[in-house]
Amino acid sequence: MSNPDSFIDEVTEEVRRDRLFAMFRKYGWIGVLIVVFIVGGAGYNEWRKSAAEARAEAFGDAVLDALDMGGVEERRAAMGAIAADGDQNAVLQLLLxxxxxxxxxxxxxxxxxxxxxxxxxxxxxxxxxxxxxxxxxxxxxxxxxxxxxxxxxxxxxxxxxxxxxxxxxxxxxxxxxxxxxxxxxxxxxxxxxxxxxxxxxxxxxxxLGGEVQPATVPQPAAQTDDAG
CATH class of the missing domain: 1.25.40 (Serine Threonine Protein Phosphatase 5, Tetratricopeptide repeat)
Structure with a gap:
């Protein structure tokens, strides 16, 4: 006759295995979804960075082309036609x-x-x-x-x-x-x-005929000599 304790351990392990498989079948899609979100999010961030870099490069090239125009009115017209958004609009206004x-x-x-x-x-x-x-x-x-x-x-x-x-x-x-x-x-x-x-x-x-006072420059803090 087999050891009752060993038999109980085997049954308990089998029950645990069945429960684990049951939980995986029930909730495993959550893990898959998390992986999809992580991979998709990383891909979206890379795409967004690439798109932002391309947009910035296109804006910079357009500005340089506009500044190369001969006359003032031509430069202003060229800069006014540049597609811009966000901070780029501020840069255009400062250039104008x-x-x-x-x-x-x-x-x-x-x-x-x-x-x-x-x-x-x-x-x-x-x-x-x-x-x-x-x-x-x-x-x-x-x-x-x-x-x-x-x-x-x-x-x-x-x-x-x-x-x-x-x-x-x-x-x-x-x-x-x-x-x-x-x-x-x-x-x-x-x-x-x-x-x-x-x-x-x-x-x-x-x-204005005033008297210049020397500017005060903050001095570094004195260092204590621990060697002595």
């Missing part, structure tokens, strides 16, 4: 606004369009507003230009220091020399201000 000396009205119109397009990233819109203030110059009241620059000069905005520079120039325009010098001195001490901006601020301070 890149020649204010030749067509100032079209430049301002392109900048106004981009600045008011809420579908575009804030950085592009800030750049368009900043550029618009520079191009329009004294044709717009100082108060209007200052109101346009004020939000861009807020902490955290990408063109904050450039907006502060333009606001300092507005003080010069208003003949508020002392305030302008103080604003430019503050820019020279601003660690976010690029070197070119600091150089311009220094030159303007000298031109």
């Amino acid at each position: 606004a890149s020649d204010p000396d030749t067509d100032r009205a079209a430049t301002l119109a392109a900048l106004e369009t981009l600045a008011g397009d809420e579908s575009q990233p804030q950085s592009y819109r800030d750049l368009a507003t900043l550029r618009h203030v520079v191009v329009v110059g004294a044709e717009a009241p100082v108060a209007e230009r200052r109101a346009a620059l004020d939000p861009i000069a807020a902490p955290g905005r990408p063109f904050r220091t450039l907006a502060l520079e333009q606001m300092a120039y507005l003080l010069v325009e208003e003949k508020k020399t002392d305030e302008a010098v103080a604003a430019l001195q503050a820019l020279m001490q601003d660690q976010e201000a690029p070197a070119g901006l600091r150089s311009r601020a220094e030159q303007m301070i000298v031109a």
